Amino acid sequence: MKYEAVIGLEVHVQLKTKTKAFCGCVNEFGSKENTNICPVCLGLPGSLPVLNEKAYKMSMKVGLALDCVPRQCVKFDRKNYFYPDLPKNFQISQYDMPFAENGALDIYVNGQDKKIRIKRVHLEEDAGKLMHPEGESYSLVDFNRAGAPLLEIVSEPDMHSPDDAYQYLTDLKLIIQYLDISDCDMEKGSLRCDANISLRPEGQVKLGTKAELKNMNSFKAIKAALTYEIKRQEKILENKEPIAQETRLWDEEKEQTILMRSKEEAHDYRYFPEPDLPIFDLAGEEIQDIMDTLPELPKAKLGRFMGSYGFSQKDAAVIISSKGLADYFESCLKFFNAPKPVANWLAGPVFSEMNSRNISIVSLGLAPEHLAKLISRVEDGSISRLVAKDVLSVMLKTSQGPDAIIKDKGLQQVSGASELNKIIDEAIANNKKSVDDYLSGKENALMFLVGQVMKLSSGKANPKAVKDMMTERLKKC
Amino acid sequence: MRISKDDVKNIANLARLGLTDIEVESLQVQLEVILEYIDKLKKVDVSKTHALTNALYVKNVYRPDIPKASLDPSKVMPLSPAREGNFFKVPKIIE
Amino acid sequence: MKLNFLTAHELQGLLAAKKIEPVQILADIEERCRIVEPKIRAYARAPFFRKISSESRLQGELSGIPAVIKDNICSDGDLTECCSRILEGFRPPYDATVVEKLKGNGSFIMAKANMDEFAFGSSCETSCFYPTRNPWNTDHVPGGSSGGAAASVAADEAIFSLGSDTGGSIRQPAALCGVVGLKPTYGRVSRYGLIAFASSLDQIGPLTKDVRDNALLLKIISGHDEKDSTSADMPVPDYPALLEKDVRGMRVAIPREYFVEGMDPEIRQSLTEAKNKLGSLGVSFGEVSLPHTEYAVAVYYIIATAEASSNLARFDGVQYGLRNSEKTNSGQPPLISMYKETRGRGFGAEAKRRITLGTYVLSSGYYDAYYLRASKVRALIKDDFDKVFKEFDLILTPTSPTAAFKLGEKTNDPLNMYLSDIYTISANLAGIPAISLPCGLTKKGLPIGMQVLGKPFGEEDIFRLAYQYEQNTAWHKEKPKL
Incomplete structure (x- = not known):
């Protein structure tokens, strides 16, 4: 029997406001316990x-960016339950009048377009942090995080594979980064994700019993947990046994989901409207104002880059993989309008520099004007690619522009005929054997001789010019 | 009967309220009377009415995203029944 | 005359004329306290009788005049326990906004007034410490839940006090103790620092010896507070300056549902005489109906207990107050045990009753039938008042169906106790202001109070009518024989 997985994801995003959701305490990760x-x-x-x-x-922005219907009249509700990390033993959340509902995220997975519907986006306050010292009979509570603003984004169960889930999360994270409302760092807990997964026989409409998966600390872990869970549930169904509705934790070490020693009863949260907060009623213009502040979102940017600059989807995807990078790219184009070379340089040497130092394009401190100029110097033949890479290194260390560096270090590519001829003659004179090899038919010898010229010129010679001139010169040998 | 002893026990559990058997019994009796009285609301025609739940005379109240001074832990921690340094200490949560 | 018997405005005059010093006020109060407090027990714990700092003498309208506040209003560093075991030892690290305002005007907190535990009650008998007694007859209750606040003023152990009113908790004890008590419009006074009972109903208000003091105090404690999202951003009128306006032509409504067949005849008589007196001052009257009055108590006991059950969830032994860690047999996880033991031992019977009822009406399957329905009837109750206020400026009713009852008389009959609030509850549900002031004495010498309700933010009209009535009668000059 073939089974189809049905997956829904609940993502919690910690908003990067300066202060908490309902008070003026600093919203900061890593402070000393119980100081904020x-x-x-x-x-x-x-x-x-x-x-x-x-x-x-920020909440409204996310709703709009996810194509949700924004709600004009928004209210908060109390979600009542007892837990030591919840100072009031209720959480201020939203029940029936959240910020936005009924949106969608289009993803592209394994060659297919899929639409994942977004059920709702709502704002709530975070709980504190609990610590369980090993072997002790007590737990410790730190309320620094209590009250931090959390956005909950709930999808409909429209995903059908771990790949779908992975892509959804990747695309969602990118949108949130574009909006600059969260760091989306799963390690720091500013992005958390729980999954609901059930299986049903292919073709069946009725949903199976779902399991809730928690404790996954990376997108990779989510993919692995879902993969494991699909197999686990398949096995049970194949044995004609029922799936239990339960909450399972992902164990990273053992690479399996394990049953959480469950909270006894199903929660009765006794939601009711939060009487300490008024209704929030936004006029249409205010919602439009927020809509107007939305930046161009990844999907639109991808389309535009493919259209305007002729990139393939793959290449465009790399450039738009961060808003900072995409903006930087377009800044460079203002100074040197050559999309493909600029893209290549960004995706190549600049990107690897960013990665090796683990910093963003902005932190790199490389002025777009300078990079653009450098690239133009390669394109117009002033310097070779090889030399350009050296110049780039210097540019990254200093704030000098490429022309200054090229002049200082005398890196100007040598293309002049007389200069080149001198070096070519020298190379020919020093490598009689290679000359003979070439004349007797060995084509590789030419490249060796060109290489020698490059060496003699400390890389400054224009390789193409050298090759052409060498070929001509050798004809006279 | 509107509310049984088991109902009272379940509610007490939801509210984390420790009750003796005597308390459960007397609460059941008293709440039965009160709930019977409250039932008179069923007579009211509420079909054309909206619920009145939130602050009557205000809406759209915000604060700007500007930090304010926090409390020093020394003002709060001494109030706690159990602590370890600047952590609140509670019996272990078993998951 | 000993200074403790004077009003704040009288003391202001004497202080300004430098005829007295603030220390004398405190000394006279202290002496009075020594004599009457053992009989009345208006205070939750021994009063502070702090040394007055030199700063507080210098600035503000209340300079040198001490304040008594109910034990559910937070003052920085002072024990604030809502007269409950579960808040044992709790000293808030901050001042309620009203306390900041009092201090900012030169006053200082002298004592915390006794109250029904967590404001659950109409007799001040559920305090975890002891019941307060009515200064007019110490076998009788002072009313509640601000029983201590009312009794201290009535007994001249305080110049003025601040109480809280959720369903009548300022007005009913004011009536039973023969003092003036006002519940402001919802949102008129900040709730920041008031330990919440029912968030959509609570308001802090003054209890005073006369109307002028009440107007003075309301002016000081009112105003928008950025820390309270439900506080109204409305200007605060100069209430004392507006007192002496003529009441000729004011239109007052008499709701027939508050004057039913079988009501206490002495109370009916008193209200009739009050109406006549006001009539002689040029006030015109009309009979109206507030048709949903009979549902008010039911609506209240759903909404108020629901909100209370949630507001009181935070009392769990984790951060402050009582924690009971004794292991019990139950075989439950230690954390759950701690919650249940702490709350089981920390809360009194009335608190448990209300928490249970409140949790029940919010629980799965019951929300629509109870909380939602009650919220809709609440809207209808408010509509009743809105309709009346289109034609009338004010509404006149009795404050309480009876004068002060005896201690222990209603403690075994919770529903009967709840029905003591029948005249006061609607004002909280509708969010409108209401005052109680003395308008008579029963044959047995117990005070009778009349209630005047006003439009939202219409306190100045209430004060105007109350002031003229008071100045043309002598009820406010009556004192209990202590």
Whole structure:
């Protein structure tokens, strides 16, 4: 029996506001325990929440970017349950009037276009952090994170493979980065993801029983966990046994999902409207204003780059893989309008520099004007590619422009006939054997001789010119 | 019967309220009376009414995303029944 | 005359004329306290009788005049326990906004007033410490939940106090103790620092010896607070300056549902006389109907307990207050045990009753039938008032169906106790302001209060009517024999 996996993802994104969702404490990762706290985020008796305007706007932006229908009238609700990391033993969240609903994300996986519907986007406050010292009978609570603004993005169960899930997450993360509203760093916990997965016989419409998967700390882990879970559920179904509705944790070491020693009863969250917050009622113009602040999103940029610059999907995807990089690319074009060479340089030497130092294009501190100039110097023959790479290294260390460096170090490519002829003659004189080899038919000997000229000229000779001139010269030998 | 002893026990569990058997019994009796009284609301025609739930005279209240001074842990930690350094200490959570 | 018997405005005059010093005020209060407090027990714990700092003498309208606040209003570093075991030892590390305003005007917190635990009650008998007694007859209750706040003012152990009102908790004890108590419009006064009972109903308000003091205090504690998302951004009128306006031509409504067959005859008599007095001052009256009045108590006990059950969830022994870590038999995880033991031992019977009821009405399957339905009837109750206020400026009713009852009389009958709030609850549900002021004494010498309700943010009209009534009668000059 062939089974189809049905997967839905719940992604939590921590917004990078300066302050928490409902109070003025700093929203920061890594501070000393219980130092970013106040009566509000501690839930001290008598404290009251006040909504962070930035968090509000960011939430609306995400909803709009995901093609959701934004809600004009938004409210908050209390989600009631007891847990030590929840200071008030309720969480301010949204139940029936969230920021946005009914959107979609188009992804392209394994050669196919798929539409993953977005069920809803809502804002809530994060809980504190719990620590469980090994072997002890107690746990420790740190409320620094309590009250941080969290955006929850819930998809419909429209994904059918771990690859779908991986691509969805990758595309979603890219959009969020473009909006600059979160660092999306799973290691720091600013992006978390839980998955719901069930299996059903191919062709069946009715959904199977789903398992909830938690504790996956990277996109890779999510893919692996889903892959494992599909196999696990398949085996059970093949044995004609029922799937239990349960919550399972991904064990990274053992590479399997394990049953969570469950919380006894199903949660009754007793949602009711948060009486300490008013209704939020945005006028149409305000929503339009937020819409107007949306940058060009990845999908649109990809299409435009393919169209305007003639890139393949693959190549365009590399350039738009970060908004910073895409913007930088277009800045370079202002100074030297040659999309393909610029793209090659960015995707090649610049990208590897960024990766090796693990920094962004902006942190690289390389002025677009300078890079553009450097590339133009290669294209117009002033310097060779090889030399250009050296110049780039110097540019990265100093803030000098390429022309200054080329002049200083005398790296100007040698193309002049008289100069080249001198070096060519020298090479011929020093390599009688190769000359003879070439004249007797060995074509490789030519390249060897060209190489010698490059060596003698410290790389400054224009290789193409050398090859042509060498060929001519050798005819006279 | 509107509310049984088991109902009371379940609710008490949801509310993390420790009740003795006597308390459960007397609560069941008292709540039964109160719930019967509350039932009079069923007579009201609410079909054309919206619920009144949130702040009556305000809407759209925000604060700017500007940091304010936090509390020093020394003002808060001494209030805690159990602590380890600047962590609150609670019985271990078993998952 | 000993200074403790005076009003704040009288003391202001004497202080300004340099006829007295702030230390004398405190000394007289202290002495009075020594005599009457053992009989009344208005205070939750021993009053502070702090040394007055030199700064507080210098600035503000309340310079040198001490304040008493209910034990559910946070003051930095002071024990604030809502008269509950579960908040044992809790000293908030911050001031409520109203406390900041009092301090900013030169006042200082002298004591915390006794109250029903977490404001759950109408008699001040559920305090974890002891019940407060009515200064007019110490076998009787002072009313609740701001029983201590009302009694301290009535007994002249305080100049003024701040209480909180969720379903009548300022007005009912004010009526039973013969003082003036106001519940402001919802959002008029900041709730930041008020330990919440029912967030959509709570308001802090003053309890005073006369209307002028009440107007003075309201002016000081009112105003928009950026820390309270439900506080209204409306200008604060100069209430004391507007007191003496003529009431001729004011239109007052008499709702028939508040004057039913079988109501206490002494209360009916008192209200009739009050109406006549106001009539003689040029006020015109009209009978109206507030048709959904009979549902108010039911609506209240769903919404208020639902919100309370959620607001009180935070009392769990983790960060502050009582923690009970004794192991019990249950075989439950230690954390759950801790929650249940702490809350089981920390809360009194009424608190448990309300938490249980509140959790029940929000629980799965019951939300629509109870909370949602009650919220809709609440809207209808508010509509009733909106309709009346189109034609009338104010509404006149009794505050309480009875004068002060005896201690222990209603403690075994929760529903009966809840029905004591029948006249006051609707104002909280509709979010409108209402005052109680003395308008008579029963044959047994217990105070009777009348309630005046106003339009949203219409406190100045309420004060105007109340002031004229007060100045043309002598009820506010009556004092209990202590």
